């Protein structure tokens with residue numbers, strides 16, 4: 001089955017539209033969203049509506065989704081994130097708020113697991129080191145694990161020799177073909193961020209996962225950043241949030 005995998009939309013409707021058009025053109029049969037549909041960006045309600053409408057969607061909540069519905073303390077957010085979270089609370093419709101309230105911190109399926117940050121701390125831990133991957137391995141039911149939160153496309157592999165490797169997918173393609181004696185080799189994937197990439201590439205990031213071929217390919221899609229920046233300014237969100245989109249940070 002071919003899945004469109006995405007995370008960290010952050011209320012960027014232009015980036016989300018580019019990704020969803022790509023998924024449609026790629027004929028995906030299911031969708032996996034690793035959280036943070038809202039926060040930072042100017043179109044939270046529209047983005048929730050587009051995500052809600054997706055067929056065969058497995059989705060978890062992110063820390064910014066929780067912030068938008070008042071479920072986590074935003075005192076530890078930086079100024080920009082806190083300002084955007086408070087603005088987002090007023091921009092969500094009742095339907096969108098109710099949808100976000102129904103999301104869970106993790107989803108366990110028979111052939112994969114989804115969280116936003118890590119299985120240990122779904123709302124706030126960044127899976128960005130081999131040590132963290134190892135510390136979280138016992139908390140994963142079915143591999144692969146899909147996560148977001150860092151806004152950087154990454155992959156963790158456990159080789160047949162038991163060595164864990166962290167890969168930043170420069171070649172955009174990762175193949176997971178090994179079978180360990182105990183089953184599928186543990187592997188974790190982050191598709192990067194749709195609406196606020198932080199790897200110095202301003203294009204929207206997403207991925208295609210083929211669950212039978214066991215391949216995971218990261219794709220980058222250009223969208224009209226200036227349109228999103230104009231909306232950020234129009235609604236009065238911090239200028240920094242507009243500027244960072246142009247340099248992928």
Ligand SMILES: [Fe+2]
Pocket residue numbers: 008010036062064149150151
């Ligand atoms: Fe995020």
